Amino acid sequence: MRIVMIGDGYVGLVSGACFADLGSHVTVVEADHGRLTALKAGRIPIYEPDLDRLVVENIAASRLSFTHRFEEAVGGADAVFLAVGTPSRRGDGHADLGHVFAAAEGLAAALTGPTVVVTKSTVPVGTGRRIAALMAELRPDLEIEVVSNPEFLREGSAIRDFMRPDRVVIGVETPHARAVLGQIYGRLALGGTPLLFTGLESAELIKYAANGFLAMKVTYINEMADLCERLGADVLDVAQGIGLDRRIGGKFLAPGPGFGGSCFPKDTLALMRIAQDAGAPSRLIEAVIGANDARKSGMAGRIIAAAGGTVRGRRIGVLGLAFKPDTDDLRDAPAIGIIHRLSEDGAKIRAYDPVGMEAARGLLPGSVHYCRDAAEAAQEADALVIVTEWNEFRSLSADRLKAAMRGRIIIDLRNIFEPEAMRRAGLRYHPLGRPPGRAAEAKVRMSATAADADAQPAMADAA
Numbered sequence: 093m094r095i096v097m098i099g100d101g102y103v104g105l106v107s108g109a110c111f112a113d114l115g116s117h118v119t120v121v122e123a124d125h126g127r128l129t130a131l132k133a134g135r136i137p138i139y140e141p142d143l144d145r146l147v148v149e150n151i152a153a154s155r156l157s158f159t160h161r162f163e164e165a166v167g168g169a170d171a172v173f174l175a176v177g178t179p180s181r182r183g184d185g186h187a188d189l190g191h192v193f194a195a196a197e198g199l200a201a202a203l204t205g206p207t208v209v210v211t212k213s214t215v216p217v218g219t220g221r222r223i224a225a226l227m228a229e230l231r232p233d234l235e236i237e238v239v240s241n242p243e244f245l246r247e248g249s250a251i252r253d254f255m256r257p258d259r260v261v262i263g264v265e266t267p268h269a270r271a272v273l274g275q276i277y278g279r280l281a282l283g284g285t286p287l288l289f290t291g292l293e294s295a296e297l298i299k300y301a302a303n304g305f306l307a308m309k310v311t312y313i314n315e316m317a318d319l320c321e322r323l324g325a326d327v328l329d330v331a332q333g334i335g336l337d338r339r340i341g342g343k344f345l346a347p348g349p350g351f352g353g354s355c356f357p358k359d360t361l362a363l364m365r366i367a368q369d370a371g372a373p374s375r376l377i378e379a380v381i382g383a384n385d386a387r388k389s390g391m392a393g394r395i396i397a398a399a400g401g402t403v404r405g406r407r408i409g410v411l412g413l414a415f416k417p418d419t420d421d422l423r424d425a426p427a428i429g430i431i432h433r434l435s436e437d438g439a440k441i442r443a444y445d446p447v448g449m450e451a452a453r454g455l456l457p458g459s460v461h462y463c464r465d466a467a468e469a470a471q472e473a474d475a476l477v478i479v480t481e482w483n484e485f486r487s488l489s490a491d492r493l494k495a496a497m498r499g500r501i502i503i504d505l506r507n508i509f510e511p512e513a514m515r516r517a518g519l520r521y522h523p524l525g526r527p528p529g530r531a532a533e534a535k536v537r538m539s540a541t542a543a544d545a546d547a548q549p550a551m552a553d554a555a
């Protein structure tokens with residue numbers, strides 16, 4: 093199949109490279125010359141495990157190419173995917189569709205024959221129909237079928253999510269477009285992936301409903317973590333206890349400092365607006381947004397309390413800046429608000445993230461000292477805060493931390509350590525929703541980090 097991908101952002105690049113790897117011929121359209129030159133040379137502007145290999149291999153196999161000219165790309169294409177950004181519109185939380193409509197207009201001008209246009213960007217319900225109307229107005233001479241095909245890729249595990257999805261959702265209205273999409277996803281379907289065909293509006297809503305539900309799950313376990321602290325319960329036991337109920341499921345039940353990233357915050361806000369505008373407001377989603385904002389802004393206060401009521405003049409090591417592991421994305425990352433508030437309160441921040449440091453420099457106060465590794469961040473620190481659960485932090489030794497630090501306080505916002513091991517090493521450990529230092533059984537925990545959805549031994553053992 094011949095596929096055109098408009099947009100070389102996260103979704104466009106991952107989807108384009110994966111479609112190519114599955115055997116299609118993919119042309120990615122990118123307007124920016126600097127990015128285009130870098131991509132043609134196999135240099136990837138984002139950090140995503142395995143993406144560079146996939147891009148380089150498929151360029152070499154002549155299945156993946158890049159251009160800035162619509163006209164060059166679209167001739168003979170079986171389908172054109174719109175994968176441009178839809179950021180939150182300033183002020184009202186609605187998705188900004190400027191890039192989507194600009195891409196649709198550029199495409200309409202360049203088309204030379206009938207085409208299937210597929211929206212992969214996350215767009216409000218009704219957008220597919222608006223694009224169809226716009227294309228029909230601009231090119232009444234051509235038959236243009238519009239399809240909605242939302243993506244469910246997680247940053248950090250996007251390639252795996254694309255190649256082994258739980259399902260592919262395709263909102264489609266004509267038999268021809270249905271056949272084209274069926275063929276494009278044929279290899280995945282053969283491998284057992286369900287292809288769910290729906291109407292346009294349902295497909296568009298499925299994307300928001302899925303992200304809203306997952307955000308709600310995370311928010312729920314975060315509230316349970318707070319409750320556990322008040323009642324002396326252990327949130328990891330509670331998460332496991334409810335997650336083993338197959339109606340609930342064990343994934344997305346890891347408590348943390350509040351969800352961030354480029355999707356949950358933006359999509360919950362957009363879903364709230366969509367529901368309000370439709371006259372069917374979602375009280376649940378509104379509560380999730382409020383609870384998550386409050387949680388994120390409360391995290392610095394929690395750290396200050398654990399540090400004894402003040403951080404003025406204290407050296408605080410911060411491990412993890414990206415909103416989750418295996419990405420350099422800092423959009424809406426909890427670390428940003430935490431570091432700003434601690435710095436305002438007079439703390440001296442020494443931060444480390446395996447790949448997010450470059451992106452962090454423009455977002456964090458100038459006074460932040462960037463360390464070359466976790467050990468340097470811990471050196472002479474009065475307190476150490478774990479904000480992102482990178483795997484390399486999990487293997488840090490409690491004894492070494494104690495030896496390196498000036499103080500004894502570890503505030504772990506991701507529950508990556510066993511409280512008892514920390515206590516034995518003489519550290520004052522502050523986990524989330526767990527009794528600090530109670531003798532904890534050495535059992536494998538359901539540490540459902542966002543990236544390890546398939547690696548949850550506790551669930552697998554119990555199944």
Ligand code: UGA
Binds near residue numbers: 244345356359
């Ligand atoms: C999310 C969805 O999971 C994807 O299915 C979707 O395609 C994507 O948004 C999107 O709309 O493009 P992503 O934002 O990359 O993916 O990351 P997640 O792994 O979902 O994590 C989102 C946030 O929730 C992170 O801040 C993470 O730390 C937090 N989280 C997640 C928890 O605090 N606990 C959990 O158990 C899981």
